[in-house]
Amino acid sequence: xxxxxxxxxxxxxxxxxxxxxxxxxxxxxxxxxxxxxxxxxxxxxxxxxxxxxxxxxxxxxxxxxxxxxxxxxxxxxxxxxxxxxxxxxxxxxxxxxxxxxxxxxxxxxxxxxxxxxxxxxxxxxxxxxxxxxxxxxxxxxxxxxxxxxxxxxxxxxxxxxxxxxxxxxxxxxxxxxxxxxxxxxxxxxxxxxxxxxxxxxxxxxxxxxxxxxxxxxxxxxxxxxxxxxxxxxxxxxxxxxxxxxxxxxxxxxxxxxxxxxxxxxxxxxxxxxxxxxxxxxxxxxxxxxxxxxxxxxxxxxxxxxxxxxxxxxxxxxxxxxxxxxxxxxxxxxxxxxxxxxxxxxxxxxxxxxxxxxxxxxxxxxxxxxxxxxxxxxxxxxxxxxxxxxxxxxxxxxxxxxxxxxxxxxxxxxxxxxxxxxxxxxxxxxxxxxxxxxxxxxxxxxxxxxxxxxxxxxxxxxxxxxxxxxx
Amino acid sequence: xxxxxxxxxxxxxxxxxxxxxxxxxxxxxxxxxxxxxxxxxxxxxxxxxxxxxxxxxxxxxxxxxxxxxxxxxxxxxxxxxxxxxxxxxxxxxxxxxxxxxxxxxxxxxxxxxxxxxxxxxxxxxxxxxxxxxxxxxxxxxxxxxxxxxxxxxxxxxxxxxxxxxxxxxxxxxxxxxxxxxxxxxxxxxxxxxxxxxxxxxxxxxxxxxxxxxxxxxxxxxxxxxxxxxxxxxxxxxxxxxxxxxxxxxxxxxxxxxxxxxxxxxxxxxxxxxxxxxxxxxxxxxxxxxxxxxxxxxxxxxxxxxxxxxxxxxxxxxxxxxxxxxxxxxxxxxxxxxxxxxxxxxxxxxxxxxxxxxxxxxxxxxxxxxxxxxxxxxxxxxxxxxxxxxxxxxxxxxxxxxxxxxxxxxxxxxxxxxxxxxxxxxxxxxxxxxxxxxx
Numbered sequence: 001x002x003x004x005x006x007x008x009x010x011x012x013x014x015x016x017x018x019x020x021x022x023x024x025x026x027x028x029x030x031x032x033x034x035x036x037x038x039x040x041x042x043x044x045x046x047x048x049x050x051x052x053x054x055x056x057x058x059x060x061x062x063x064x065x066x067x068x069x070x071x072x073x074x075x076x077x078x079x080x081x082x083x084x085x086x087x088x089x090x091x092x093x094x095x096x097x098x099x100x101x102x103x104x105x106x107x108x109x110x111x112x113x114x115x116x117x118x119x120x121x122x123x124x125x126x127x128x129x130x131x132x133x134x135x136x137x138x139x140x141x142x143x144x145x146x147x148x149x150x151x152x153x154x155x156x157x158x159x160x161x162x163x164x165x166x167x168x169x170x171x172x173x174x175x176x177x178x179x180x181x182x183x184x185x186x187x188x189x190x191x192x193x194x195x196x197x198x199x200x201x202x203x204x205x206x207x208x209x210x211x212x213x214x215x216x217x218x219x220x221x222x223x224x225x226x227x228x229x230x231x232x233x234x235x236x237x238x239x240x241x242x243x244x245x246x247x248x249x250x251x252x253x254x255x256x257x258x259x260x261x262x263x264x265x266x267x268x269x270x271x272x273x274x275x276x277x278x279x280x281x282x283x284x285x286x287x288x289x290x291x292x293x294x295x296x297x298x299x300x301x302x303x304x305x306x307x308x309x310x311x312x313x314x315x316x317x318x319x320x321x322x323x324x325x326x327x328x329x330x331x332x333x334x335x336x337x338x339x340x341x342x343x344x345x346x347x348x349x350x351x352x353x354x355x356x357x358x359x360x361x362x363x364x365x366x367x368x369x370x371x372x373x374x375x376x377x378x379x380x381x382x383x384x385x386x387x388x389x390x391x392x393x394x395x396x397x398x399x400x401x402x403x404x405x406x407x408x409x410x411x412x413x414x415x416x417x418x419x420x421x422x423x424x425x426x427x428x429x430x431x432x433x434x435x436x437x438x439x440x441x442x443x444x445x446x447x448x449x450x451x452x453x454x455x456x457x458x459x460x461x462x463x464x465x466x467x468x469x470x
Numbered sequence: 471x472x473x474x475x476x477x478x479x480x481x482x483x484x485x486x487x488x489x490x491x492x493x494x495x496x497x498x499x500x501x502x503x504x505x506x507x508x509x510x511x512x513x514x515x516x517x518x519x520x521x522x523x524x525x526x527x528x529x530x531x532x533x534x535x536x537x538x539x540x541x542x543x544x545x546x547x548x549x550x551x552x553x554x555x556x557x558x559x560x561x562x563x564x565x566x567x568x569x570x571x572x573x574x575x576x577x578x579x580x581x582x583x584x585x586x587x588x589x590x591x592x593x594x595x596x597x598x599x600x601x602x603x604x605x606x607x608x609x610x611x612x613x614x615x616x617x618x619x620x621x622x623x624x625x626x627x628x629x630x631x632x633x634x635x636x637x638x639x640x641x642x643x644x645x646x647x648x649x650x651x652x653x654x655x656x657x658x659x660x661x662x663x664x665x666x667x668x669x670x671x672x673x674x675x676x677x678x679x680x681x682x683x684x685x686x687x688x689x690x691x692x693x694x695x696x697x698x699x700x701x702x703x704x705x706x707x708x709x710x711x712x713x714x715x716x717x718x719x720x721x722x723x724x725x726x727x728x729x730x731x732x733x734x735x736x737x738x739x740x741x742x743x744x745x746x747x748x749x750x751x752x753x754x755x756x757x758x759x760x761x762x763x764x765x766x767x768x769x770x771x772x773x774x775x776x777x778x779x780x781x782x783x784x785x786x787x788x789x790x791x792x793x794x795x796x797x798x799x800x801x802x803x804x805x806x807x808x809x810x811x812x813x814x815x816x817x818x819x820x821x822x823x824x825x826x827x828x829x830x831x832x833x834x835x836x837x838x839x840x841x842x843x844x845x846x847x848x849x850x851x852x853x854x855x856x857x858x859x860x861x862x863x864x865x866x867x868x869x870x871x872x873x874x875x876x877x878x879x880x881x882x883x884x885x886x887x888x889x890x891x892x893x894x895x896x897x898x899x900x901x902x903x904x905x906x907x908x
Contacts, residue, residue: 233906392837392850466869
């Protein structure tokens with residue numbers, strides 16, 4: 001755990017006094033301190049291209065009165081700097097008359113260990129594995145023209161000090177291992193990307209030559225794409241594979257169920273609470289409590305313990321995801337979803353691990369039920385317009401389905417749909433729910449946070465596929 | 471207050487000195503300081519104020535052909551001591567790469583011209599609030615507007631770039647940015663759109679009332695959209711989307727994509743990739759330009775480049791490392807382009823709309839659908855159906871797709887270029903793309 005006041009002219013008790021003084025008569029607020037250490041080691045084009053290390057330290061001071069948020073952040077943890085921030089907050093909130101809400105739930109559950117993954121493996125060992133990755137892949141296939149592999153490791157220590165001196169802390173490890181392969185054959189180039197990660201040591205993901213299966217998967221995707229033909233254009237049935245394709249859930253309904261957009265009534269879901277928004281059999285949860293997952297958090301960035309929040313239960317909209325501000329204004333409780341990229345940013349309600357739970361059908365049954373459509377297995381990323389509800393995601397591995405059988409691979413294409421209605425088009429839910437491999441980052445209002453997704457195979461009756469073949 | 475040049479220079483020279491003492495043969499350092507103050511409004515009321523004071527340092531050390539880097543937000547000497555020691559240690563343990571080096575000395579910028587990038591004016595939060603009140607009042611005039619969110623940011627930055635070859639330069643920049651996002655609603659639909667203005671000088675910023683009205687008008691006209699059928703149709707890209715296509719072009723000619731062989735424009739220098747009428751410029755010395763600069767992020771002098779001349783690709787965007795790999799000299803594009811733009815075409819916006827009996831006018835795209843390895847492009851889109859030069863009705867939930875290799879050859883540009891961002895394009899028409907809808 002970092003001692004934020006060790007090398008500062010500001011003592012903890014002085015900081016507590018400034019916090020309490022600034023936040024009196026505010027409804028909520030806190031001082032958020034953060035110390036993060038991260039590394040990136042990149043192999044590219046047969047060489048170690050980059051080895052870098054980042055150490056970031058700073059605070060964000062927040063005061064809330066009714067709907068108004070005042071925020072100030074700085075890299076310098078000093079008496080001067082905190083006082084300047086305090087003055088800044090006070091000048092925004094000129095006439096406050098609220099009552100500070102001291103209540104914050106407690107839990108002693110932890111969902112990851114207090115480790116620093118960067119220190120647990122030497123630089124030489126990391127470089128050795130990256131070189132092995134490169135040699136392994138290049139010896140496997142003569143068509144390989146480019147291999148990129150990298151390690152990203154991080155340890156983030158946070159401390160939240162609330163008015164009155166209540167303090168909450170968390171130490172968060174996070175790692176990611178990625179491999180990208182480019183193949184070239186007969187003048188045609190295609191890439192395949194795969195990765196793994198989560199809140200454990202590098203070795204938890206690399207042991208027993210596990211890195212080879214990451215390489216194999218990246219190579220497999222690139223090989224499939226080398227044989228792909230143009231994707232069709234127009235509305236058709238779509239079967240989604242299990243796991244990572246759940247970014248459909250994340251984009252189509254996840255963002256629309258975040259508290260801020262619903263309080264402001266700018267989400268297409270804001271007036272649908274308690275109503276049917278999905279087919280029967282569709283249950284979606286957002287869960288911050290799964291051990292060691294990329295999207296899991298022991299406490300959120302306001303200090304609230306995370307939980308498993310049921311968003312949609314058997315087709316009915318049950319809950320939004322809330323931080324403290326939006327929960328208070330919507331007269332409900334925080335779901336432990338208040339997150340920020342780092343101390344430079346304000347807290348927003350965000351997803352953690354968003355999951356559609358298993359049903360009881362098989363993927364085979366789904367494929368057989370499709371005369372003409374596509375089977376989408378892997379995705380690059382997605383985006384949503386929460387107001388109109390329209391969302392997209394980009395296939396990176398997909399096949400055509402003809403008369404109940406999987407056919408040729410098709411080129412990457414964007415799929416577009418309508419969030420509030422898409423889940424009503426889900427006609428089969430598989431029994432094969434799977435978590436993603438731990439590589440997702442979600443962007444909102446310029447802030448990226450690590451998230452997870454999961455789903456079983458599903459059959460969607462109608463979606464628009466953005467190919468070029470009419 | 472943003473830190474002054476003297477403070478930054480002192481820190482930079484301390485770092486270079488220490489790196490040398492600890493055994494590095496070459497080194498470079500960048501220090502940035504940026505102070506921003508933002509006020510956000512929602513539905514005509516104060517919603518958020520945000521002050522940020524960011525300090526950052528990034529140091530790269532070399533030992534022969536070995537290289538490593540560190541970065542931090544903590545500039546206290548004892549932290550820098552630990553980090554530089556770590557950096558030099560890591561460098562020793564990192565394998566050699568023959569192309570690693572600082573830029574050639576004769577390519578470094580010799581003078582720093584005043585490009586008029588800094589406005590000393592300070593706008594108090596109360597003045598920002600006045601601007602936003604005026605903006606939101608104009609934005610919410612029409613009853614169909616149900617939500618408005620607006621923002622005003624003042625940013626002042628300063629930086630120093632120094633290296634062990636003796637280069638040491640930096641300068642202050644400022645920006646003033648206002649934006650408005652509005653939501654409109656009718657019985658059938660809810661839509662969102664925005665307008666935005668960003669300038670180096672406060673006095674050049676768009677009028678608050680006009681900005682708010684523009685955002686509202688652009689949102690209201692999107693209400694009650696329809697979905698159309700799948701077909702091949704001419705696409706007209708609004709300027710704010712057309713500039714994205716130019717950015718994709720820039721990524722595809724970056725020397726890193728070229729040297730790695732991961733660009734569809736590899737080996738295309740001196741070949742025709744656009745139609746005859748297309749010229750692309752990257753001009754770093756525009757006064758008050760949002761992308762203007764004296765040198766790139768390695769200190770290499772940045773001159774104007776005509777990247778595309780009458781359809782022919784003339785240059786890649788080259789940095790030191792990839793330049794050495796490709797056997798080319800850096801042209802000062804480490805970190806990308808400066809003020810990048812398509813030169814005007816020779817027909818008016820109105821004539822462009824009129825040039826086809828039926829076309830699609832695209833105002834927004836979503837998704838990350840540009841693949842620079844293959845040139846494939848497929849994104850979700852929102853816009854309007856245009857018939858005989860008239861906007862008929864709004865359209866959404868469609869995708870547009872094609873391949874840049876073909877798209878580039880079928881571009882027609884209007885003559886309505888303006889410098890609103892650092893990358894800019896006139897309104898653009900591309901024929902032969904496929905729309906997927908119903």
